[in-house]
Amino acid sequence: MKKLFVFGCVAVLGAAALASCKKDYTCTDSDGTTITYSKLSKTEATAAESGCALIGGTWKKK
Numbered sequence: 001m002k003k004l005f006v007f008g009c010v011a012v013l014g015a016a017a018l019a020s021c022k023k024d025y026t027c028t029d030s031d032g033t034t035i036t037y038s039k040l041s042k043t044e045a046t047a048a049e050s051g052c053a054l055i056g057g058t059w060k061k062k
Helices: 002-019 042-054
Strands: 023-028 034-040 058-061
Touching: 023 042, 034 042, 042 058
Parallel strands: none
Antiparallel strands: 023 034, 023 058
C-alpha cells in the first residue's frame, strides 16, 4: 500500500510539472507593434517564433 501511495504522488507531481510548461512570449515588429502570446507550449512557441521572424520581428520570452 505504501508503494502505491508513493507511485500515486509521483504521478500527480509529474502531471503538475508537465502542465506548467506553458510560457508567455512577445513579438515586436519593425514598427514597434507588440503582439503577446500567452501560455504557449514549446511546439506552439516555435511555430509562432517562425512567423515572427518572417515579418522581421523580435521574439522574446516574458
